[in-house]
Structures are given as C-alpha cells and as structure tokens.
Amino acid sequence: MTPALPIPEPLPGGDAAPGAGAPAGGVSRRGFLGYVMAASTLVAAADLGLSSPAAAMIPSGPQIPELYDLGDAQTDAARPTANLITIRITENGEAEFALPRSEVGQGITTSTAMIIAEELDLPVDKVHVTLAPARPELAFNQLTGGSNTTVSTYTPIRVAAAIAKQALLEAAAIQLGSVVALLVSKAGVISAPDGSSITYGELAPIAASPVTRPVGIVLKDSSEFTVVGKPQNRVDAHDIVTGKKRFAMDLDIPDALPTMVCRPPTLNGTAKSVRNTLTVQAMPGVTDVAIIPTGVAVRAKTFGQCIDAIRALDVAWNPGTVEGQDDASVLANLRKAELPLLVPNVPLLAKQVNASFEFMFKSSAALEPYCAIADVRGDRAEIWAGLKVPIVAQVEVAKAVDLLQTQVKVNVITGGGSFGHKLFPDHAVEAARASKAFGKPVKLMWHRADEPRQGRMHPMATSRIRATYLGGQVLTFEQRHTSVSTDFTHGFGEMISSLGAQLPTGLGNLGYAELIFTLTQELPYHFGLITQTLTETDQRFKTGSMRNIYSPDVATANELVVDMLAAKMGKDPLAFRLSTLKDARTKAVLKKVAEVGKWGRPMPAGMAQGIAIHKEYKGSTACLVEIDCRPETVNRPIRDGVGGPRVTKAVIAIDAGLVINPRGLEAQMMGGFADGLAMALTGSVHLKEGHFLEASWDNYFYTRQWNIPPDFTAIAMPSNGEQPGGAGEAGVACSVAAVACAYARATGRVPKRFPINHDDPISFEVKPFIPPVPQSPTDGLDWTF
Amino acid sequence: MSQHTFIVNGTSVTVDVEDDVRLLWVLRDVLKLTGPKYGCGINVCKACTSHFNGKAFNPCAVRVADIGPDDEITTIEGLADTAPGDLHPMQEAWLEHDVAQCGYCQPGQIMAAVALVNKAHAQNREITEADLDEIRNVCRCGTYSRIREAIKAGAANM
Numbered sequence: 002m003t004p005a006l007p008i009p010e011p012l013p014g015g016d017a018a019p020g021a022g023a024p025a026g027g028v029s030r031r032g033f034l035g036y037v038m039a040a041s042t043l044v045a046a047a048d049l050g051l052s053s054p055a056a057a058m059i060p061s062g063p064q065i066p067e068l069y070d071l072g073d074a075q076t077d078a079a080r081p082t083a084n085l086i087t088i089r090i091t092e093n094g095e096a097e098f099a100l101p102r103s104e105v106g107q108g109i110t111t112s113t114a115m116i117i118a119e120e121l122d123l124p125v126d127k128v129h130v131t132l133a134p135a136r137p138e139l140a141f142n143q144l145t146g147g148s149n150t151t152v153s154t155y156t157p158i159r160v161a162a163a164i165a166k167q168a169l170l171e172a173a174a175i176q177l178g179s180v181v182a183l184l185v186s187k188a189g190v191i192s193a194p195d196g197s198s199i200t201y202g203e204l205a206p207i208a209a210s211p212v213t214r215p216v217g218i219v220l221k222d223s224s225e226f227t228v229v230g231k232p233q234n235r236v237d238a239h240d241i242v243t244g245k246k247r248f249a250m251d252l253d254i255p256d257a258l259p260t261m262v263c264r265p266p267t268l269n270g271t272a273k274s275v276r277n278t279l280t281v282q283a284m285p286g287v288t289d290v291a292i293i294p295t296g297v298a299v300r301a302k303t304f305g306q307c308i309d310a311i312r313a314l315d316v317a318w319n320p321g322t323v324e325g326q327d328d329a330s331v332l333a334n335l336r337k338a339e340l341p342l343l344v345p346n347v348p349l350l351a352k353q354v355n356a357s358f359e360f361m362f363k364s365s366a367a368l369e370p371y372c373a374i375a376d377v378r379g380d381r382a383e384i385w386a387g388l389k390v391p392i393v394a395q396v397e398v399a400k401a402v403d404l405l406q407t408q409v410k411v412n413v414i415t416g417g418g419s420f421g422h423k424l425f426p427d428h429a430v431e432a433a434r435a436s437k438a439f440g441k442p443v444k445l446m447w448h449r450a451d452e453p454r455q456g457r458m459h460p461m462a463t464s465r466i467r468a469t470y471l472g473g474q475v476l477t478f479e480q481r482h483t484s485v486s487t488d489f490t491h492g493f494g495e496m497i498s499s500l501g502a503q504l505p506t507g508l509g510n511l512g513y514a515e516l517i518f519t520l521t522q523e524l525p526y527h528f529g530l531i532t533q534t535l536t537e538t539d540q541r542f543k544t545g546s547m548r549n550i551y552s553p554d555v556a557t558a559n560e561l562v563v564d565m566l567a568a569k570m571g572k573d574p575l576a577f578r579l580s581t582l583k584d585a586r587t588k589a590v591l592k593k594v595a596e597v598g599k600w601g602r603p604m605p606a607g608m609a610q611g612i613a614i615h616k617e618y619k620g621s622t623a624c625l626v627e628i629d630c631r632p633e634t635v636n637r638p639i640r641d642g643v644g645g646p647r648v649t650k651a652v653i654a655i656d657a658g659l660v661i662n663p664r665g666l667e668a669q670m671m672g673g674f675a676d677g678l679a680m681a682l683t684g685s686v687h688l689k690e691g692h693f694l695e696a697s698w699d700n701y702f703y704t705r706q707w708n709i710p711p712d713f714t715a716i717a718m719p720s721n722g723e724q725p726g727g728a729g730e731a732g733v734a735c736s737v738a739a740v741a742c743a744y745a746r747a748t749g750r751v752p753k754r755f756p757i758n759h760d761d762p763i764s765f766e767v768k769p770f771i772p773p774v775p776q777s778p779t780d781g782l783d784w785t786f
Numbered sequence: 787m788s789q790h791t792f793i794v795n796g797t798s799v800t801v802d803v804e805d806d807v808r809l810l811w812v813l814r815d816v817l818k819l820t821g822p823k824y825g826c827g828i829n830v831c832k833a834c835t836s837h838f839n840g841k842a843f844n845p846c847a848v849r850v851a852d853i854g855p856d857d858e859i860t861t862i863e864g865l866a867d868t869a870p871g872d873l874h875p876m877q878e879a880w881l882e883h884d885v886a887q888c889g890y891c892q893p894g895q896i897m898a899a900v901a902l903v904n905k906a907h908a909q910n911r912e913i914t915e916a917d918l919d920e921i922r923n924v925c926r927c928g929t930y931s932r933i934r935e936a937i938k939a940g941a942a943n944m
C-alpha cells in the first residue's frame with residue numbers, strides 16, 4: 002500500500018547532488034519530509050515507508066484486502082498521517098517512541114534509542130522506546146523478521162527525531178532571542194552564544210503545534226555521529242539483572258488465571274471427548290476444563306495445578322497428521338519430490354563433484370515457552386503476547402473467536418527469544434479460544450514438553466549439489482534444495498502478504514517459499530553458471546522460519562562443496578575462497594577471521610580448522626573454528642546431555658554496513674554462533690511413530706556451556722556505507738558451515754546428515770506421551786549447591 | 787488447602803495453598819514474584835534458579851510443604867540486598883559485560899553463578915573453566931561466552 006502522502010519537493014539546502022541516490026520518498030540523500038503534529042507537547046513524525054528498501058517490491062492489491070480492506074483504506078486515505086511513527090518530547094525533556102516492531106532479545110529497543118538520541122542530541126537513557134500494539138493501517142510494515150528492523154526503520158526514525166530537534170531549536174531561538182544557526186544543543190539543553198540556555202522539557206509545550214504541518218529536514222551527516230556506531234549496553238539490562246523485566250507470563254492481568262493445554266499423543270491430533278471432566282474440574286485449584294481445537298484446555302489457580310489436571314485427564318484422541326510416520330518415511334517422501342540434477346553442457350574433460358546432504362527437523366522454541374494472555378468478552382477481545390506480526394495475530398484471533406478485527410486489541414510484550422517461533426500467533430489464538438470457551442480471562446502457557454513435540458519445526462530438507470570444474474576453474478554450480486513445506490502464512494517481509502499465502506488453490510505457499518528462497522540465497526563466488534532452486538512438498542507438519550530460514554542448511558551444503566572443490570584442485574580452502582569470491586566485503590571478513598584465528602596453524606591429528614562465509618541481509622559474515630574430534634573429547638561424560646566433538650575456538654566477523662551498535666552486533670554474532678553450533682552438531686528432533694520424541698532440554702540438545710568454545714571472538718567490522726544491514730540472523734549460516742567444514746577436515750569424512758549426532762542411539766529416556774507432560778519432581782532440595 | 791510460612795527475600799510470608807504445589811508456582815502465581823522464570827518445570831533448564839538458605843536450588847522441583855518457617859528463600863529480586871551496595875557484584879558484572887540478550891534465562895544464570903562462586907570460595911579456590919562447563923542453565927539466546935566472562939569478573943569482587 003502506498004502511503005497517502007504529498008510528494009515531497011526538493012528542499013533548499015539539501016546537500017546531495019540532484020538525483021544522486023535519492024531514496025524513495027526522500028528528497029535527496031539526506032533531505033526528507035516529515036511532520037510536526039498537532040498536540041499539546043512537541044510530537045514529530047515521519048512516514049514509516051520512507052526509504053524502506055522493500056517498498057518498491059510490495060505486490061500491489063490482491064492479497065492486502067483481507068488484512069486491510071478497502072473501507073479501511075478509504076478512511077486512512079482521508080487521514081494523511083495514518084502511517085506515521087511519532088516521537089514525543091515530554092515535559093521532563095525526554096523522548097518517547099512506540100516502535101512498531103517486536104523486541105525478542107535482538108536489542109532493537111537499544112539500537113532505536115541510540116538512533117533517536119543521535120539526531121536529538123539526548124543521552125540514550127532519556128529516550129524511552131516501547132513496543133506499539135497492532136496497528137492494522139501499517140499492514141506489512143509491522144512485521145519483525147528477516148533481520149529487517151533497522152534496515153527498514155532507520156531513516157523514518159531519524160527523520161522524526163531530526164524534525165523534533167529542529168522544532169526545539171526554532172522555539173529556543175525565539176525564547177533565547179537568538180537564531181537557530183547560532184544555537185548549540187547538547188544533552189537535552191539548548192544554549193545561545195550569550196550563555197543563556199533552555200531545556201527540551203521547557204521547550205516541549207512551546208514547540209508544540211496547534212495544527213499538523215509538514216516540515217522539510219536535512220539529516221545529520223554520518224561523520225558527525227557521536228552515539229551511532231559506539232558500543233552501547235542494552236537499555237533493559239538493569240531490569241533484567243534485577244528480575245524486573247516482564248514477559249507475558251509475568252503480567253498480572255486481573256482474573257487471567259494459569260491455563261494449559263492437554264495435547265494429543267501424536268502430532269497435530271485432536272481431542273474427541275473427555276471421559277472425566279467432572280473429576281478433573283473438582284481437583285484442587287482447577288476452575289475450568291474445555292475441549293479446544295488443539296487439545297483440552299484447563300484453567301487453575303497455579304500452573305502446577307494445571308499440570309496436575311492435564312495428567313489426570315482421560316481423553317479420547319483423534320489421530321494426527323503423520324500417524325505411523327518417522328524420519329525415514331518423511332525423507333523418502335522428500336526424495337520423491339527432488340528435481341533431477343542436470344548433466345551440464347561443459348567440455349568433455351571437465352570433472353564433477355556431486356554431493357547430497359540431509360538436514361533433520363529442528364525445534365525453533367525459545368526458552369520462554371509460548372505464552373499469551375487473552376480476555377475475550379462478547380463484543381471485544383484483548384491479547385497480551387510476544388508477537389512479531391501483531392496484525393496477523395489480530396486477524397487470526399478475530400477469526401477464531403468470531404469477532405471483527407477492530408474488536409481485538411493486541412498488545413505486544415517483549416519476548417523471551419523468538420528465533421522465528423513468535424512469527425506465528427499460535428499461542429494468542431489458543432489463549433483466545435480458551436478464554437472464549439471458559440468465558441473468563443486466561444494466562445495460557447505451553448509446557449516445555451509441548452514445544453518440541455507439538456510446536457513449530459524447522460522443516461527437514463535435502464540439498465544436492467553438482468559442480469563441474471576444469472583447469473582450476475569452476476564452470477557450473479547447481480543446487481537442488483528440497484524441503485518439507487515451510488509455513489509462511491504469518492506473512493513474511495513487506496513483500497509477502499499473509500492471506501495471499503493462504504490462497505485456496507494450495508499453490509500460494511509454494512510460490513512464496515520459492516520467492517523467499519530466491520530473494521535470500523546468493524552464492525557469492527565466481528563459479529560460472531550458478532543455479533539454485535527450491536522444491537517444497539509435504540504440508541503435514543507445523544513448520545516455520547527458524548532463525549535464518551533456508552540459509553544455514555544451504556550454506557552448509559555449499560561451503561562443504563567449496564572445500565571439496567578446493568581439495569580436488571589441490572588448493573587451500575582459504576586461498577581458494579579468496580581467489581573466487583566476487584566482492585571485497587566478503588573477502589575482507591574472511592581475511593579478518595583467518596588472521597585473528599591464525600588459519601593454517603598446525604593442529605594435532607583429530608583436530609582441524611574450518612572456515613566459511615555467508616552473504617545476506619546487506620552484509621557479509623565469515624567464521625573460523627577449530628574442532629576437537631579426538632575420542633577422549635567426543636566421549637567425555639556429560640550428565641543428561643551430549644558432549645561429542647568440541648569446538649575449541651571460534652572467530653566470527655561481520656560487515657553489516659552502517660553499524661548502529663557494535664556491541665549489540667557482536668552479541669548477535671555470539672548468539673548466531675551458538676545456534677549454528679547446535680545445528681551442526683547436536684540439535685534436532687526425532688520423528689518416530691507419528692510423534693517427536695524430544696520433550697525438554699535434556700532431550701533436545703541445544704548448545705550448552707559444555708559445548709561452547711572456551712575461546713570465542715566476535716568482530717564487528719567498522720561501518721561500511723550509509724545503510725545498516727541485518728544482524729539477528731546474519732551469524733548463523735557461516736557458523737554452522739564452518740563447524741561442518743572443520744568436522745569434515747578433522748575426521749576426513751564429509752558428513753551427509755545434520756546434525757552429525759542425529760543417528761547416534763537415543764541417549765535419553767523418552768518421556769511418556771500420555772499424559773503428555775511430565776510431573777515436576779519433588780527432590781529439588783537434594784540438588785542444592 | 788493449608789498454610790505455609792517461610793521467609794522470602796528477608797520477609798516472613800504465609801500462603802494458603804495445597805501442600806504439593808511446587809514452590810515456583812507459589813512464588814510466581816501466588817506471591818507474584820516473577821523473577822524466577824519457568825522454562826521446563828522438571829529441574830532441567832534452571833531458569834527458576836533461586837537460593838535456599840544461601841544455596842542454589844530449583845523451586846520448580848520442591849513442594850511448598852517441604853519448606854519450613856525458618857527457611858530463607860532468596861529470588862533474583864532479593865539478591866542485591868544480600869551484599870553491600872546497590873547491586874550484588876555479580877549483577878554489576880552482568881551489566882559491565884552486557885551479558886543479557888532477551889533476558890529470560892538471566893535471573894537463573896545470575897543466581898546459579900553466585901552460588902557457584904560461593905561454593906568455590908568456600909573451598910578456598912577460584913572458579914575454573916571446568917566449573918563453568920558444568921553450569922546447566924540453558925540460554926537459548928546463546929550468551930554463554932559472556933556469562934563465563936561475567937562470572938569470572940563478578941567472582942573477583944565477591
């Protein structure tokens with residue numbers, strides 16, 4: 002949807018050469034149009050679509066109406082300020098901003114506060130960033146995903162902040178009897194040459210405007226930045242370390258009692274009937290029991306009593322979607338869908354490298370399990386939850402409880418991690434259904450066991466590659482990626498509409514998945530003719546975009562083949578990459594990790610280095626690791642966990658374009674590496690007899706302290722250019738690829754299946770499926786330390 | 787239902803709740819102390835780690851009836867009061883190293899770290915890499931390396 006805004010005229014004083022890289026909606030490189038809004042205090046605004054690089058790719062019309070219909074559009078067209086984001090200056094001189102994105106740990110409230118502080122000349126701690134509730138008029142501009150937050154919001158937020166500062170300066174000039182050009186703003190105070198001064202707080206009501214008026218503004222030059230680009234600690238750190246930070250589960254909404262769901266014993270099963278409703282309803286603390294589409298919901302005074310009730314329920318179940326299936330049968334199904342590799346048209350003497358890899362199902366669950374509070378009444382509903390696409394949640398909740406979208410209020414709460422999991426409103430919809438069934442507010446939480454067993458999965462996939470080479474040159478590189486269908490019905494990026502992916506033909510999803518694959522995959526080597534295709538099949542699973550979607554699997558396959566090609570040609574993996582990479586930025590990060598990680602240093606037998614790159618999200622990453630695959634390390638005893646090969650050192654570097662917060666960026670690299678490590682070595686679920694076996698962190702082996710490299714370095718390369726790149730997912734793909742490459746070099750065997758421990762004997766006792774959740778132990782005091 | 791009395795963060799409290807309700811739910815759902823987090827309910831993830839008479843424990847695995855009137859429970863909310871200054875040195879170290887990401891696991895991480903360092907110091911030794919390897923707290927955001935650095939720094943001031 003095109004914002005109904007006047008076309009800006011070029012501003013006097015804009016310093017960029019006419020036409021030189023003028024951004025969409027902008028006037029020159031740094032000249033933009035925004036607003037001072039009618040309000041009793043100073044409120045500055047900018048259009049959220051300003052310079053959003055994806056705006057040009059929004060498909061027009063057909064998908065949008067169901068999310069946001071013609072009537073809504075007409076209403077908003079009459080209100081030219083509907084898509085605005087606003088920064089408000091309070092009477093105590095602080096700035097307030099409601100970010101239409103979701104904070105789930107990636108640090109965007111911190112980086113956003115920095116961007117505002119920069120343009121406003123305010124200390125970062127005087128900028129308060131909250132999360133906006135669902136704003137349907139923003140349509141696809143309220144989706145947190147694809148590591149796109151800073152990429153898409155950087156310019157509009159700067160424009161609004163710069164307009165606020167200009168209005169403050171103009172008001173100060175009158176108050177101090179001076180002129181704007183002579184005033185100096187610093188830390189929320191504006192001073193005149195005669196020494197007189199006035200604070201933002203004093204100016205806020207004076208600078209307020211009785212009418213909304215458009216204002217032209219020229220942004221600061223990046224060479225003047227004093228906040229952006231400097232390491233900044235998280236703005237919520239103090240609340241976190243004192244236990245004050247609130248997640249959905251911590252909110253105290255009146256009468257929203259703990260609620261959980263007794264889930265079916267097989268994947269996606271449903272409840273037929275409950276044989277002992279009255280008995281369970283009479284249990285201590287229990288208030289309500291009802292069948293909902295995903296199982297049997299119970300509400301009680303404490304979550305502990307919900308667990309007791311779930312365990313006592315006697316339910317007749319309908320079968321699920323994959324009865325009797327296991328990893329092997331799903332894989333066989335994938336194999337049938339694989340497209341053949343072509344016999345390339347290359348000279349007869351050319352040689353081939355053929356490889357085929359398998360990537361097992363993985364759980365994208367965060368440490369905070371799915372949790373949502375819902376209060377559904379006759380004519381309205383209110384939701385509180387960690388949600389990355391709150392507008393879709395609003396639509397889905399409305400549908401689930403027979404209300405209009407406008408009758409549903411969706412509050413976005415900071416999430417305890419997401420990794421793609423909170424793109425979907427599963428928890429919000431389930432809570433709304435339970436609340437409607439009980440006629441009471443609920444605080445619905447998933448048990449940990451529910452997450453890997455019934456939660457969203459990263460789909461199983463295969464990746465086959467055929468490369469040809471001759472005389473030291475790669476002539477062709479062909480990749481056929483085949484995957485269990487990835488659910489994109491949450492709407493992905495500003496490019497994909499949610500309802501478009503639910504087209505009744507059933508073809509919609511396939512098309513979007515391929516579109517996303519095409520838009521994200523890039524093999525940045527001079528490898529002659531490169532073709533990469535995606536085929537998706539099998540819609541029986543609940544899947545989703547786990548952090549970095551296709552890239553970790555695709556990059557692992559690619560980088561292993563790059564090493565195989567280098568070996569065939571007798572070249573060093575680093576030298577081969579440096580000689581075939583196309584762009585300077587990727588080469589620079591690769592050189593950086595090679596230098597810091599001392600590529601090529603001698604290693605004992607059973608240990609090796611691995612190196613890999615990835616290019617995506619307008620940036621480049623590289624990773625070097627050292628792995629220890631010696632038996633004494635692999636077989637080290639770990640209680641209720643897995644050891645296996647140990648990565649002893651990791652160095653990861655990123656060029657993310659313009660860096661807002663190098664400390665936050667390095668933190669994302671560390672987290673991305675931890676994910677990559679699990680994807681390569683330990684983290685997967687096993688499908689057997691129609692259900693996943695894993696039920697907790699002692700079954701599902703996400704990276705733990707005993708797995709992480711004792712020697713870890715993350716490097717944020719200095720800012721490169723004027724455009725910020727993505728961070729949240731950027732570190733994953735090169736990490737998993739580097740670990741895989743190191744493992745292959747240490748063991749002399751190129752692994753075919755990931756994670757590499759997937760085929761080891763199941764090392765844990767499988768928890769029962771009926772009842773679906775384990776009872777909490779009572780021996781906690783025997784384990785104190 | 788029966789009454790249970792114990793000390794939480796220095797104050798004696800009495801709750802009216804069934805004997806077998808695990809302490810985590812008494813803290814969170816009844817007393818509204820939400821610092822200790824739920825991540826598994828089976829003593830695996832350690833997100834709920836708090837202190838029982840000064841030692842780390844997991845309230846998701848303890849019945850409220852097994853806590854006596856003189857037992858002192860300390861949650862993350864009460865940690866700062868156990869040391870001089872505004873914050874406990876481990877909390878300071880966490881801020882210094884900007885450890886947290888989403889923050890969900892961090893109250894449990896800090897409570898476990900304090901207990902681990904106290905245990906090492908009681909044995910007249912410093913914390914080792916092997917000690918750090920044994921920490922069982924899950925951090926799904928993968929902040930493990932910063933946690934290790936912060937524990938070493940915090941230990942130096944304890």
Ligand code: FES
Nearest residue numbers: 825826827832846
């Ligand atoms: S919730 Fe207590 S250990 Fe996981």
Ligand code: FES
Nearest residue numbers: 889891925926927
């Ligand atoms: S900071 Fe998110 S789980 Fe540890």
